[in-house]
Amino acid sequence: xxxxxxxxxxxxxxxxxxxxxxxxxxxLGGFAVALVVGLVIAVMRLNPKLYVLYIPSTIFVEIFRGTxxxxxxxxxxxxxxxxxxxxxxxxxGILGLGFNTGAYLSEIFRGSVLSVxxxxxxxxxxxxxxxxxxxxxxxxxxxxxxxxxxxGNYAVSxxxxxxxxxxxSVSELLFTGQMIGAxxxxxxxxxxxxxxxxxxxxxxxxxxxxxxxxxxxxTRPGRKRRKALVDA
Amino acid sequence: xxxxxxxxxxxxxxxxxxxxxxxxxxxxxxxxVVVIIGPSGSGKTSLIRTLNGLETIDSGRIVVxxxxxxDPTEPTAMRRAVRQEVRRxxxxxxxxxxxxxxxxxxxxxxxxxxxxxxxxxxxxEERGMSLLRDMGLEKKALNFPxxxxxxxxxxxxIARALAMQPxxxxxxxxxxxxxxxxxxxxxxxxxxxxxxxxxxxxxxHEMHFAAQVAHRLVVMxxxxxxxxxxxxxxxxxxxxxRTARFVRAVLEPESMGGxxxxxx
Numbered sequence: 148x149x150x151x152x153x154x155x156x157x158x159x160x161x162x163x164x165x166x167x168x169x170x171x172x173x174x175l176g177g178f179a180v181a182l183v184v185g186l187v188i189a190v191m192r193l194n195p196k197l198y199v200l201y202i203p204s205t206i207f208v209e210i211f212r213g214t215x216x217x218x219x220x221x222x223x224x225x226x227x228x229x230x231x232x233x234x235x236x237x238x239x240g241i242l243g244l245g246f247n248t249g250a251y252l253s254e255i256f257r258g259s260v261l262s263v264x265x266x267x268x269x270x271x272x273x274x275x276x277x278x279x280x281x282x283x284x285x286x287x288x289x290x291x292x293x294x295x296x297x298x299g300n301y302a303v304s305x306x307x308x309x310x311x312x313x314x315x316s317v318s319e320l321l322f323t324g325q326m327i328g329a330x331x332x333x334x335x336x337x338x339x340x341x342x343x344x345x346x347x348x349x350x351x352x353x354x355x356x357x358x359x360x361x362x363x364x365x366t367r368p369g370r371k372r373r374k375a376l377v378d379a
Numbered sequence: 380x381x382x383x384x385x386x387x388x389x390x391x392x393x394x395x396x397x398x399x400x401x402x403x404x405x406x407x408x409x410x411x412v413v414v415i416i417g418p419s420g421s422g423k424t425s426l427i428r429t430l431n432g433l434e435t436i437d438s439g440r441i442v443v444x445x446x447x448x449x450d451p452t453e454p455t456a457m458r459r460a461v462r463q464e465v466r467r468x469x470x471x472x473x474x475x476x477x478x479x480x481x482x483x484x485x486x487x488x489x490x491x492x493x494x495x496x497x498x499x500x501x502x503x504e505e506r507g508m509s510l511l512r513d514m515g516l517e518k519k520a521l522n523f524p525x526x527x528x529x530x531x532x533x534x535x536x537i538a539r540a541l542a543m544q545p546x547x548x549x550x551x552x553x554x555x556x557x558x559x560x561x562x563x564x565x566x567x568x569x570x571x572x573x574x575x576x577x578x579x580x581x582x583x584h585e586m587h588f589a590a591q592v593a594h595r596l597v598v599m600x601x602x603x604x605x606x607x608x609x610x611x612x613x614x615x616x617x618x619x620x621r622t623a624r625f626v627r628a629v630l631e632p633e634s635m636g637g638x639x640x641x642x643x
């Protein structure tokens with residue numbers, strides 16, 4: 148209620164936590180969409196000579212990288228309903244964030260696959276592996292290691308950018324904070340708590356990602372080994 | 380039954396203005412060990428890489444074990460399925476090993492037998508361990524490539540190719556990227572393979588090894604086969620002046636002082 152300035156921190160923190168839940172949901176949903184979009188677009192763009200796949204996927208990437216994320220969200224929520232496609236605020240937010248991040252991820256994935264040494268492809272070809280098997284068992288595991296650090300950065304970035312979904316009226320963390328601020332005028336406290344909440348998620352995530360990077364690095368000594376079925 | 384295992388006829392290939400292969404013919408019988416030598420840029424590597432379709436040819440024809448692998452005039456010849464079928468019968472060992480860095484030695488050796496030949500994991504590991512044992516690497520089976528020396532890596536790569544039980548093995552300068560003290564262990568393995576009757580096509584700069592192991596030497600220069608014959612003939616009584624010059628240069632590098640100073 149506006150004007151009730153005697154609200155204490157304990158009163159509005161539960162509301163912020165609800166907002167944080169939506170922020171996390173937006174991020175996870177958006178990132179899931181981004182991973183699928185990124186992978187599909189990356190594969191479509193691997194071979195520039197396959198025009199049918201290459202040209203539409205390239206147009207997709209250029210559109211999503213070349214226009215503001217905010218505009219994309221507005222399109223998803225405000226513009227698409229006029230041609231008969233309407234989403235709830237949350238779905239519009241997830242799709243907008245997901246397609247935008249997906250466009251960027253696709254470039255990371257494509258670059259990672261292309262940066263795997265050409266000799267690796269030749270080795271799989273010489274062994275008679277199919278394209279699919281080569282990708283799955285030889286190329287992608289290596290590309291994954293290359294792609295992981297930048298992909299992790301985009302995940303953390305997406306978590307923060309999800310605040311933009313407030314503009315399409317998703318009551319995520321920042322949006323909820325603005326409401327509370329307007330009601331209580333305790334802007335300093337509210338925004339400080341919000342900042343701490345963002346950090347409480349993003350910092351452990353960054354640390355976990357760094358750990359994961361180290362764990363999958365086969366060139367690091369002392370890595371745990373799988374046992375062979377057959378004895379030496 | 381007398382048709383050769385691998386038969387390449389009238390191979391032509393050029394990169395821009397460079398004629399990599401200029402009407403090359405090569406037939407290799409089952410059980411034969413053919414060593415291709417020649418100065419760098421002579422087309423040796425191009426030749427061996429066309430034999431399993433890693434590189435295409437402009438014209439000519441390559442038939443492996445009765446199946447046409449390459450023939451630019453036949454639209455079906457370069458189909459992916461045909462290529463894969465032929466390649467699994469030809470093991471290839473690369474100059475730079477090309478092991479899969481995210482897999483252990485055993486993982487490298489068992490991947491293709493499982494995914495291409497349909498072996499179970501256990502069968503593939505049994506075969507893999509026995510090959511690694513032959514290579515003297517049973518203790519390194521669970522090590523990753525970066526934990527192995529160059530010579531060990533190349534022996535794993537040989538085991539990986541052999542795990543497909545190929546009809547022939549192609550060696551593309553298999554010892555050129557190795558430190559000198561590691562060359563011997565790889566050559567030893569190759570010598571044993573040859574003694575066991577494996578069909579082998581070897582591109583190498585190791586002339587003493589070539590002389591010992593080759594049933595037939597093929598000398599290339601400027602994209603052409605300039606001479607072919609038994610090692611003793613080629614080394615001791617070359618028919619071609621260019622062969623003689625090449626043999627002198629590689630057997631007695633110190634006598635080529637002029638060349639050495641040129642490289643200064």
